[in-house]
Amino acid sequence: MDWKQLWEICSAPDNVPIVGMIPLLIFYCYLAWKQAKANDDLIGELETNPALAKTHHRKSWPFRPGWQKEVHVWPFLLRIEFLATMIVTIILMVWSITLYAPLEEPANPNLTMNPAKAPWYFLGLQEMLVYFDPWIAGVVMPTLIIIGLMIIPYIDTNPLGSGYYTWKQRKFAIGTFLFGFIILWVSMIIIGTFIRGPGWQWFWPGQTWDHNRLIYEVNRDLPDLFGIASNAGKAIFGAIVVGAYYVLGGFGVHAFFRRYNPKDYKRMSLLQYSLMQFFLLTMVALPLKMLLRLGFNIKYVWITPWFNV
Amino acid sequence: MAEDNSNGKNGNRVGLLQRVKAGVQEDVQSLKTDMPAKAKEQVEGLKDPTKTQVFTSIFRHKHDDTPRNRALGVLSNVFLHLHPAKINRDAVRYSYTWGMGGITFYLFIVLTFTGVLLMFYYHPTKVQAFRDVLYLEHDVPFGKLLRNMHRWAAHLMVIAVWLHMFRVFLTGSYKKPREFNWNIGVLLLVFTLLLSFTGYLLPDDQLGFWAVTVGTNMARATPMLGHEGPFGKMMGMTPYNDVRFGLLGGSIVDANALLRSYIWHCIGIPIVASVLMIVHFWRVRKDGGISGPAQVMLTAEGDKPRRQV
Numbered sequence: 001m002d003w004k005q006l007w008e009i010c011s012a013p014d015n016v017p018i019v020g021m022i023p024l025l026i027f028y029c030y031l032a033w034k035q036a037k038a039n040d041d042l043i044g045e046l047e048t049n050p051a052l053a054k055t056h057h058r059k060s061w062p063f064r065p066g067w068q069k070e071v072h073v074w075p076f077l078l079r080i081e082f083l084a085t086m087i088v089t090i091i092l093m094v095w096s097i098t099l100y101a102p103l104e105e106p107a108n109p110n111l112t113m114n115p116a117k118a119p120w121y122f123l124g125l126q127e128m129l130v131y132f133d134p135w136i137a138g139v140v141m142p143t144l145i146i147i148g149l150m151i152i153p154y155i156d157t158n159p160l161g162s163g164y165y166t167w168k169q170r171k172f173a174i175g176t177f178l179f180g181f182i183i184l185w186v187s188m189i190i191i192g193t194f195i196r197g198p199g200w201q202w203f204w205p206g207q208t209w210d211h212n213r214l215i216y217e218v219n220r221d222l223p224d225l226f227g228i229a230s231n232a233g234k235a236i237f238g239a240i241v242v243g244a245y246y247v248l249g250g251f252g253v254h255a256f257f258r259r260y261n262p263k264d265y266k267r268m269s270l271l272q273y274s275l276m277q278f279f280l281l282t283m284v285a286l287p288l289k290m291l292l293r294l295g296f297n298i299k300y301v302w303i304t305p306w307f308n309v
Numbered sequence: 310m311a312e313d314n315s316n317g318k319n320g321n322r323v324g325l326l327q328r329v330k331a332g333v334q335e336d337v338q339s340l341k342t343d344m345p346a347k348a349k350e351q352v353e354g355l356k357d358p359t360k361t362q363v364f365t366s367i368f369r370h371k372h373d374d375t376p377r378n379r380a381l382g383v384l385s386n387v388f389l390h391l392h393p394a395k396i397n398r399d400a401v402r403y404s405y406t407w408g409m410g411g412i413t414f415y416l417f418i419v420l421t422f423t424g425v426l427l428m429f430y431y432h433p434t435k436v437q438a439f440r441d442v443l444y445l446e447h448d449v450p451f452g453k454l455l456r457n458m459h460r461w462a463a464h465l466m467v468i469a470v471w472l473h474m475f476r477v478f479l480t481g482s483y484k485k486p487r488e489f490n491w492n493i494g495v496l497l498l499v500f501t502l503l504l505s506f507t508g509y510l511l512p513d514d515q516l517g518f519w520a521v522t523v524g525t526n527m528a529r530a531t532p533m534l535g536h537e538g539p540f541g542k543m544m545g546m547t548p549y550n551d552v553r554f555g556l557l558g559g560s561i562v563d564a565n566a567l568l569r570s571y572i573w574h575c576i577g578i579p580i581v582a583s584v585l586m587i588v589h590f591w592r593v594r595k596d597g598g599i600s601g602p603a604q605v606m607l608t609a610e611g612d613k614p615r616r617q618v
């Protein structure tokens with residue numbers, strides 16, 4: 001166990017925000033979960049008691065009849081905003097006095113940094129470079145992430161859970177988002193920051209960064225495993241595998257979605273449904289490709305003269 | 310002439326002296342009586358500054374603690390009128406919004422302020438950039454604090470935007486009628502990351518240089534538009550005319566890249582982001598204010614057309 005190495009990584013000034021972000025995320029997940037649970041309990045109670053549902057104020061916070069529904073912004077909101085700016089300012093002041101922004105040697109194109117890391121918020125994309133060629137990891141995936149985020153409001157047809165925390169009414173939507181944000185995006189950043197060392201090799205936390213370490217990995221391509229040698233054969237085989245993934249995967253999602261989300265399934269138009277399928281499967285393809293690579297040393301699935309997947 | 314005056318018709322001269330004397334006495338008298346009175350009036354007036362002309366010209370309403378004035382205090386102020394006069398009593402609860410949108414905005418203001426100060430010392434040229442940062446660190450009064458604060462506020466802003474998006478998702482706040490504002494938000498997210506990224510190169514040190522090299526190398530692989538991307542060659546792309554060349558203003562990260570980064574970072578993106586923020590805030594109001602905490606909906610109500618709360 002190399003504590004010094006671990007400390008060096010965790011205390012690198014640019015990594016401190018990530019170290020701080022983890023407890024923050026856990027705290028806010030807890031805060032959201034607490035409120036979701038309270039609301040879900042209330043919903044459960046009201047569902048079974050229609051008489052109460054008619055008269056209840058419908059919030060999990062105690063409410064007394066006769067209370068004003070609205071309060072003045074001045075002072076009730078402005079004082080909170082003022083307090084928030086003060087607290088943020090104090091945090092920033094203390095942080096800026098105690099921790100210095102990094103400044104390395106002057107830029108030198110002839111001296112490669114090893115590891116050369118992107119800023120921490122893009123490390124998820126850099127980690128993706130291990131599993132995909134740059135045109136996918138650096139261009140297609142970011143574009144799809146942005147488009148995927150943008151279409152969320154237009155493909156989520158569930159009218160429940162608008163304006164309050166809940167889990168039970170939106171299991172699929174929230175589950176998918178948590179998967180994409182926490183499991184994929186945040187944990188890939190954590191891998192990129194804390195695990196990847198020189199040569200972008202895998203070093204467990206506490207393992208010494210050995211700049212001379214070489215790993216002999218024999219990476220195979222999927223067509224090789226099936227003994228396909230000709231270029232045309234590889235291209236066709238890959239197209240079939242990728243196509244089959246989307247068709248069979250889509251079918252699996254269909255079987256699941258229609259059973260467990262019958263209402264959304266009914267409400268969704270063909271366009272909404274196919275977009276949902278495409279983005280979901282593309283998102284799931286990332287951990288699958290990671291598994292193929294880390295577990296079976298498979299580099300490409302689909303090889304063509306123009307691009308490889 | 311003097312003769313004439315001394316010959317009977319000379320009441321003039323004596324009269325003049327007397328009149329002047331009397332007048333002066335009157336003036337002195339008035340000073341003695343009026344000034345203390347005025348001073349008293351002035352002091353009285355200052356006891357209630359809200360009645361002064363200066364005050365009333367700035368604030369267009371009275372300041373007594375009445376509901377009307379509390380509302381006017383918000384509505385007649387160009388900065389505060391982003392807010393409604395009154396809001397849902399629960400919406401001020403920190404546990405609902407986590408205050409993250411507001412904190413993001415505040416950090417943007419902090420960054421603008423510290424950023425402008427940094428601009429006084431920084432030249433975006435290969436010769437000076439790195440030295441300017443050294444100068445800031447070692448010679449400029451509070452320069453180190455300034456630079457640290459700018460950097461940490463930027464990191465914090467990235468984290469705050471993510472948490473803001475996370476809470477908007479978890480509360481289902483992107484649902485009707487807020488779909489469009491979610492989209493503005495996604496653009497703001499992208500621009501926040503780009504702001505941070507373009508700033509990374511500016512110190513012109515090894516860290517920034519290699520991060521930007523890694524980042525922009527991916528642009529080479531853009532399908533059709535990058536010289537190493539799928540179909541790039543077919544489209545006639547070379548290192549000297551592809552998207553990466555456009556981003557860097559050259560085929561390597563050098564002086565032109567520094568200048569372009571600087572202009573995007575200090576002028577281009579901040580303007581676009583500010584405009585988007587204006588639209589974002591405007592839409593929060595127009596879409597009916599903060600989405601909640603709304604009354605919980607029951608499953609049966611979700612099947613009916615939407616209920617307006």
Ligand code: HEM
Pocket residue numbers: 406408409410411413414470473474477482483487490491492493494495497498501586589593598599600601
């Ligand atoms: C520079 C970045 C951003 C700033 C300064 C900002 C600011 C704000 C503020 C001040 C609010 C009021 C409520 C609150 O504080 O939570 C708000 C609401 C909202 N924001 Fe943002 N935001 C930003 C980015 C985003 C992003 C990335 C998204 C989503 C992808 C988003 C979507 C929304 C939506 C849908 C609302 C309405 C929420 C509701 O009614 O409850 N915003 N934003």
